[in-house]
Every structure is written in C-alpha cells, then in structure tokens.
Amino acid sequence: MTIDGKIADKTGSAARFSSASDLTHLETQLSQTDGVIFGASTLRAYGTSLSIRQEELLQWRQQQGKPPQPVQIVYSASGNLDPGARFFRQPFPRWLLTTQEGSHLWESEKHSGFDRIIISADSEAQNLSHLYDCGLKRLAIIGGGKLIASLLAEDLIDELWLTLCPWILGGVTAPTPVGGEGFLADTAKRFQLLSSQILGEEVFLHYRCVR
Helix, strand or coil, X not given: CECCCCCCCCCCCCCCCCCHHHHHHHHHHXXXXXXXXXXXXXXXXXXXCCCCCCHHHHHHXXXXXXXXXXXXXXXXXXXXXXXXXXXXXXXXXEEEEECHHHHHHHHCCCCCCCCEEEECCCCHHHHHHHHHHCCCCCEEECCCHHHHHHHHHCCCCCEEEEEEECXXXXXXXXXXXXXXXXXXXXXXXXXXEEEEEEECCEEEEEEEECC
C-alpha cells in the first residue's frame, strides 16, 4: 500500500507502484501456500495472477510434496468474469467460489476455464472450512479490501503482510487494504508486529492477529 494507506487510485485500477523486490517478496509468500484467494475486482483490475516462477521456490514446493502452483481461487458472487483474460491461460489450477446463479455462467460454457466451481456457503468460515476439506490447508488472501474485511469480521485472518511503498494517492474513494463498512473502535481488530524490514525505499511489515 502507499504511505497514505491506498492499494489503488480513485479509479480502482491495478496498483503498479511497488518494486521488483516487493514482487519477489509476494511470490515467496505465495509459494508457501496451498491456495490463493482474491475477489473479482482484483482479477478485473489486473487480468492475471502471480504464478511461482523462481526455480528455488518450485524446488521447495516439490520437496514438500506440493504441486508446482497453488490453486488460484476467484471469489465472485456474480461470476461475471472475462473468459479472454490472460488469467485463464496461465499455468495454474483455477477454482471459482460463487453463487448458484454465478455458477451457471461457467457451467454452460463448453470450456469453463475453471477446474472446480464451488457454491458459496452462508458464512466465510464455512467457505474456508470447505476449502480446508478440499486439501487447501494454508491460504493467502491477496485482495481486495471488501473480501479482506469480510474475513476479518469473522476473525478468520491469522497473519498480515504489508509492504509500505513511497507513494501518495489520496482521495476518499481510493481503496484501502480493508474495505467494507469498517469497524468501530471497540471492535477493531488488533495485530502484533512480528517483524519489519527496510529494503530500498519500501518497508516490509509482518503482523499476527491478537485474539
């Protein structure tokens, strides 16, 4: 995020202000997961997702008995996604978490683009429990802010990684890491700082949720 707490500009376009070091850092974190979840707006903004490309990370996953790539899970109630996006040509397994109505858009296609379609449950806890039962024990949530807010509301996020980038975007409509309606002060989620590192002009922060 920028130093004023924005993850995109006021139009919600893809964030291009982080460095190559931040991209490497993100790839390293994702390599340790079984699945990566993100909302439809995140996919629409970028059109792609990050695959594991570093040879040492691929070797580590092989040594751990993991497939080369974590499952990429798009969380979209409407299922309204562009089948021509480069995401659907990238070399990783793709799942869709959606509503019954959203699933029809893809089940009716001859080639859906998704290896698995999961109908969303009544709560985020139920959704994550189902993904766990599918073999996804460690998950990374990479956006957007509305999805992260819904998971925080149910106390489902254990750790938080933030990269502070030396930019200011400003604006009341520019999205932040946590969207939604927000929390009151007495229900705010508290985190403990585990580590911090300055690399170039960026600050890498790692937090753990305090329960």
